[in-house]
Amino acid sequence: MAMLETNTSVSDEQKMLVKTVREITEKEFKPKAAELTDTGEFPFENMKVLGELGLLGISIPEEYGGSEGTVMDAVLILEEIAKGCYITAMAVLGEIGVQSKAIVAYGSEAIKQKYLPSIAKGQTTLAICITEPNTGSDAANMTTNAVDQGDHFVVNGVKTMISRADVADLFLMFTRFEGTPGHKGIGCILIDKGTPGLHIKQGFKTMGGEYLWEVVLEDCIVLKENLLVLEDGFKKLMTAFNTQRCLNASICLGLAEGAFNEALSYTKEREQFGQPIADFQGIQWMLSEMYVDIEASKALLYRAARNAGRGFPDKLEASIAKFHTNEMAIRVTNQALQLHGGYGYTKEYPVERMVRGARFGAIGGGTSQVQKNLIARELLKSKRVF
Ligand SMILES: Cc1cc2nc3c(=O)[nH]c(=O)nc-3n(C[C@H](O)[C@H](O)[C@H](O)COP(=O)(O)OP(=O)(O)OC[C@H]3O[C@@H](n4cnc5c(N)ncnc54)[C@H](O)[C@@H]3O)c2cc1C
Structure with a gap:
C-alpha cells in the first residue's frame, strides 16, 4: 500500500x-x-x-x-x-x-x-541471560553470582525464559560479582556453549511459537578474558538495552502492519448482506483506527531509531516507542482477527498467529508497566514538560 x-x-x-x-x-x-x-x-x-x-x-x-x-x-x-x-x-x-x-x-x-x-556471518547464535526465576522486572536483584578465582570466575545461578538457549553458541550472562548487592554488583560475562557447568534445561513452548529455556550454571568456570562488563556495569548494559527496546517494537510494528494488510484484503473480498464488508462504514472506521494507530507507533519508533544513529537509542524515546508499539500491536492484530470473523480464529489464515506473536512485545525486554515506570521517572525529573 x-x-x-x-x-x-x-x-x-x-x-x-x-x-x-x-x-x-x-x-x-x-x-x-x-x-x-x-x-x-x-x-x-x-x-x-x-x-x-x-x-x-x-x-x-x-x-x-x-x-x-x-x-x-x-x-x-x-x-x-x-x-x-x-x-x-x-x-x-x-x-x-x-x-x-x-x-x-x-x-x-x-x-x-x-x-x-x-x-x-550468522555463524554464531547468541543468547542473552538476564531473567531469573525470582527476578524478572526486578532484574537488578538477580542472584547469579561470579566469584573471582585469579585467572577465572566461578559462576553459579539459574536463568529462565531464555530465547535460543538450545541452539546458542555464545551466552551473554548477566551476573553479580562477588555478591555485591544491588545494580552496582552486576556485570556481564561471555560463556561459550559446551563450557563445563553450563546446562540447558527445561524448555517452555510459548504462545508465539518459539521455546524459552532454563539455563543453569553449576560451578561454571569462565576465563577472565571473557569478561564483557565488570561490576557496576548495569547502567552500561541497560543503555545498550535501549536498542532492544526499539527492535522489540519493530517486530510488533511489522506484525501489526502484516495483520493490517491481511485485514484490508479480506474485507475487500468478503461479502455479506450482498456487498464487500469493507463497504460498511463500521468496518471502514475500524480500518482507519488501525491505520492511525500503526502510523502513530511508527512515528515514535522511527524517531527513537533515527536519533540513535549507530549508537544507542535515548532511554525515554525508546521506552515511549516500545510501550506504544507493543500495546498498539495487541490492539491492531486483534482488530484484524475480528475483521476476519470466524475464519480469523482458525489456522487457515495468518492473523491468529500474528495475534499470538504480538503478545510477546509488552512482556519481553521490559513489560509495558516497567516502560511506564521509566517514562514517569523521566517526566518527574522535569519541572515542566510542555
Ligand atoms: C518471548 C519472550 C522472550 C524472552 N526472552 C528472554 C531472553 O532471551 N533473556 C532473558 O533474560 N529474558 C527473556 N524473557 C523474559 C522477560 O524479559 C521477562 O518475562 C520480563 O522481564 C518480565 O519478567 P517476569 O516474566 O518475571 O514478570 P514479572 O516481573 O514477575 O511481572 C509480572 C507482572 O507484574 C508487573 N510488574 C512487575 N513489577 C512492576 C512494577 N514495579 N510496577 C508495575 N507493575 C509491575 C509486570 O509488568 C507484569 O505484568 C523473554 C520473555 C518472553 C515473553
Missing part, C-alpha cells in the same frame, strides 16, 4: 534495503511461517539466507566483517521480516540486537576479534 510505504524519514538506500528484505520475506520466510510457529524450531535455513546477504552483521562495524548499519536500518529489517514470519524476526533480533551492540561497545579487542566476524 503506497501510503504505508511512503515515509520521508527513510532514505533511498533504506528503501532499497526494505525492498530486498520484503522480497526475501515474501518468497522464502512467509510460506514457512505457519510450520515454524507450530514446531518452534530455530529457523536455521532462513538465517543462512540472511547471513549470506550480510544482513546479520548490520550492528557490527565493517572492520569486524559487519555492514555497520544504523539502528534505523535494524528496525526496518525486523519490521519487514515480522510482517511475514514472527519466528524468523525473533531469531534475527537475537543476532542484531543488544547482544551484538553490547559486544561492539564494551568488548575488549580480543573479544571483538574472536566473536564479531562469525556473528556477522
Whole structure:
C-alpha cells in the first residue's frame, strides 16, 4: 500500500534495503511461517539466507566483517521480516540486537576479534541471560553470582525464559560479582556453549511459537578474558538495552502492519448482506483506527531509531516507542482477527498467529508497566514538560 510505504524519514538506500528484505520475506520466510510457529524450531535455513546477504552483521562495524548499519536500518529489517514470519524476526533480533551492540561497545579487542566476524556471518547464535526465576522486572536483584578465582570466575545461578538457549553458541550472562548487592554488583560475562557447568534445561513452548529455556550454571568456570562488563556495569548494559527496546517494537510494528494488510484484503473480498464488508462504514472506521494507530507507533519508533544513529537509542524515546508499539500491536492484530470473523480464529489464515506473536512485545525486554515506570521517572525529573 503506497501510503504505508511512503515515509520521508527513510532514505533511498533504506528503501532499497526494505525492498530486498520484503522480497526475501515474501518468497522464502512467509510460506514457512505457519510450520515454524507450530514446531518452534530455530529457523536455521532462513538465517543462512540472511547471513549470506550480510544482513546479520548490520550492528557490527565493517572492520569486524559487519555492514555497520544504523539502528534505523535494524528496525526496518525486523519490521519487514515480522510482517511475514514472527519466528524468523525473533531469531534475527537475537543476532542484531543488544547482544551484538553490547559486544561492539564494551568488548575488549580480543573479544571483538574472536566473536564479531562469525556473528556477522550468522555463524554464531547468541543468547542473552538476564531473567531469573525470582527476578524478572526486578532484574537488578538477580542472584547469579561470579566469584573471582585469579585467572577465572566461578559462576553459579539459574536463568529462565531464555530465547535460543538450545541452539546458542555464545551466552551473554548477566551476573553479580562477588555478591555485591544491588545494580552496582552486576556485570556481564561471555560463556561459550559446551563450557563445563553450563546446562540447558527445561524448555517452555510459548504462545508465539518459539521455546524459552532454563539455563543453569553449576560451578561454571569462565576465563577472565571473557569478561564483557565488570561490576557496576548495569547502567552500561541497560543503555545498550535501549536498542532492544526499539527492535522489540519493530517486530510488533511489522506484525501489526502484516495483520493490517491481511485485514484490508479480506474485507475487500468478503461479502455479506450482498456487498464487500469493507463497504460498511463500521468496518471502514475500524480500518482507519488501525491505520492511525500503526502510523502513530511508527512515528515514535522511527524517531527513537533515527536519533540513535549507530549508537544507542535515548532511554525515554525508546521506552515511549516500545510501550506504544507493543500495546498498539495487541490492539491492531486483534482488530484484524475480528475483521476476519470466524475464519480469523482458525489456522487457515495468518492473523491468529500474528495475534499470538504480538503478545510477546509488552512482556519481553521490559513489560509495558516497567516502560511506564521509566517514562514517569523521566517526566518527574522535569519541572515542566510542555
Ligand atoms: C518471548 C519472550 C522472550 C524472552 N526472552 C528472554 C531472553 O532471551 N533473556 C532473558 O533474560 N529474558 C527473556 N524473557 C523474559 C522477560 O524479559 C521477562 O518475562 C520480563 O522481564 C518480565 O519478567 P517476569 O516474566 O518475571 O514478570 P514479572 O516481573 O514477575 O511481572 C509480572 C507482572 O507484574 C508487573 N510488574 C512487575 N513489577 C512492576 C512494577 N514495579 N510496577 C508495575 N507493575 C509491575 C509486570 O509488568 C507484569 O505484568 C523473554 C520473555 C518472553 C515473553
